[in-house]
Amino acid sequence: MPRPSSQSRILVFTRTTDYRHDSIPDGVAAFRALGAEHGFAVDATEDPAVFEEGLRGYAAVVFLSTSGDVLTPAGRTGLRAYCAAGGGFMGVHAAACTEYGWPFYGDLLGARFDHHPAFQPGTLVIEDRDHPATAHLGATWDFTDEWYEFRDSPRGRVHVIASADAASYEGGEGSDHPLVWTREHGGARVFYTALGHAAEAYTDPDFLAHLLGGLRHVMPAR
Template sequence: MNTSSLKCALPLLAAMTMESASAAQFKALLFTKTAGWQHESIPAAISATRRLSELHDFAVVHSDSADVFTPENLKQFDVVVFLLTTGDVLNERQQDAFQAFIRSGKGYVGIHSAADTEYDWSWYRGLVGRNFLIHPAVQSAKLNVLEAGFPGLEFMPARFTWTEEYYTYGAEHSESLNYLLSVDESTYQPQAMWGEIKSNGMGEFHPIAWYQQYDGGRAFYTGLGHLPASYDSAMFLSHLYGGIYWAATGKGIE
């Protein structure tokens, strides 16, 4: 290439380099609509996810409106994160769009009260895996890592202390759940009673995070993330990003 041709090519090469550098590895929709309890940790969770997107080079769009759940709009995303959602957040048309999104091979991430969402939609119950029933007061307890090869669990010891609003969950709504974390009920007080709803916990096995292949797509859920300060924890954020990364790409499991 002569000097003149090289000078002409430099702007194009520079533009291509800039475009490559700005290309995100995937795109996530961060959905925070609530139709029930609204967690005070939502702003911290949004900010933390945006920091993760900068650290790990993925694009993120936040919305607390279900109007974003249209087939045309969802096409641009690789994963939808139900971040601290509660209650009935999607109408039937929006449910259809989200179901088609997952069936096209895309991903879902549920954080904490995503299990307290869409109880009357059987497909979503299968997607999230288990529903929230009740919880005791926030306490510290011992957690166990059950599958260390899942992305994001590299920074978690095999057994560690964590402070959380530990949900008690109902029965499995899917037979495909792979469990990542469990909480040792002997290390805290799992008993809770809300009027006629009473629980002594889940017993010997109390899962708190899991993942699965579901209806053509991928689903990850973690029950952690109640406290705003959780989103300042590098260990928790690694766990959160690992779930987003796997749900968006299907990569990372060893």
């Protein structure tokens, strides 16, 4: 897939009104470093007013460990309009813990967070080894994270890129655990990864390549 051009710009949104991850500054720094290396600019903000202004000029919007209600009514309208115009949307980790009262957002992302077991090592099964977010990996990926459980499985509504092997960690429930997926909704290209709880993730080369691949999926080809 073509590399984002030097004229591309993404918005990294990190507002929280519920649990706040200590890793957010590390995540912002990681996106800035990826932008510097791969030729796109990064604006990071916690101000919801940017959504009210129309999001013009952004090749992608990233919700990085947002939580709770983070948009104003006018901001919701702005994000919906951005999606309808073909915008790219990427959610990272607690983006699934966001805007529970807005049905459009849940449909956009594909699933809503319910709970997770303790932070611990586990294994992902890579279901799409050709996707740019996982093409650098083998058939499995050992990682340490929170192993999200969702209110219902998004499988069937999304294209699953990777799922958790629930037998590889304590507290896994059931047999189907999608954690990384893509979809199109409301006109937008969407990528979501449930990974990214800890600061250490944002210096892990495999995870950085994973984030870059997600961006390459949602950003328009140049």
